[in-house]
Amino acid sequence: MTGVDSVRIEAAVAELLLAIGEDPSRPGLETTPRRFAEAYGEFFSGVGADPLAHLAEAIPLESEGGAPAQPVLLKGIAFRSMCEHHLLPFTGTASVAYLPGDHVVGLGKIPRVIDTLASRPQVQERLTEQIADAMEEGLAPRGVLVVLDAVHGCVTTRGVRQVGSSTVTVTGRGALAEPAARAELMALIAMGPVTGSGPSPDAGDA
Known part of the structure; x- marks a missing residue:
């Protein structure tokens, strides 16, 4: 597990179970600290990692007649993250255009x-x-648009428990910074996926 001290996590989880009045050695919980450490290795694998490494193999673009290239939009990208306030997950979809x-x-x-x-x-x-920053720095596009739509565990499972709500955040850069300039792309994003369940994470890597 790169970048994660699983021994410390297991000890902390065992202490947490004790703190809530549980017995970490009982059947059903005895492997929980190890499983928790494994899960955290996945949840936080991006700590210290460079997102720009994925954009290092950019492909030179030759536009016909010197005309500016048309927008590229990838929508319905499933993601999961962990809210830093409660360490509860939030999951949703991302749409990125440039x-x-x-x-x-x-x-x-x-x-x-x-x-x-x-x-x-x-x-x-x-x-x-940060997604917009990475796209801007890694590709130097004329404009970037990022839209995230996510459901937060800290909203759906505690406090007000709004199970039907989601949060939408939008940022635009360059030629897509103004709402009017990105209106067409926003309309395409709002249409939802055309077919299937979205692109494979390995699509276009060949």
Whole structure:
């Protein structure tokens, strides 16, 4: 488990179980600390990782007649992250659009960027900005648009327990910074997926 001290996590979980009045050695809980450490290794695998590494193999773009390239939109990208306030998960979908400059990237690289940034203690607002930052720095596009729609465990399972609510965050950069400029892309995102259940994380990596 790279970057995660599983021994410390297991000890902390055993102490937590004791703190709530449970017996961490009883059947049903005896392997919980180990399983918890394994899960946290996945949830926080993006800590210290560089999302720009996924954009390093950008493809030079040759536009016919020198005309600016048309927008690229990848929508319905499933993601999960952990809210840094309560360490409860939030899950949802991301849509990322960009206006290519001189380069494009394999479609499978964009979900990898999102997964790297989401696999950290996060808040949705910052995650949205970080995805846009990575796209902007890694590809130098003419514009970037990022939309996240997520359901938060800290809202659905505690406090007000609003099980039917989701949170939408939007950020735009460059030529897609203004709402009017991105209206067409927002309409396409709102239409939902055309077929199937969304792109494979490995799509376009060839």
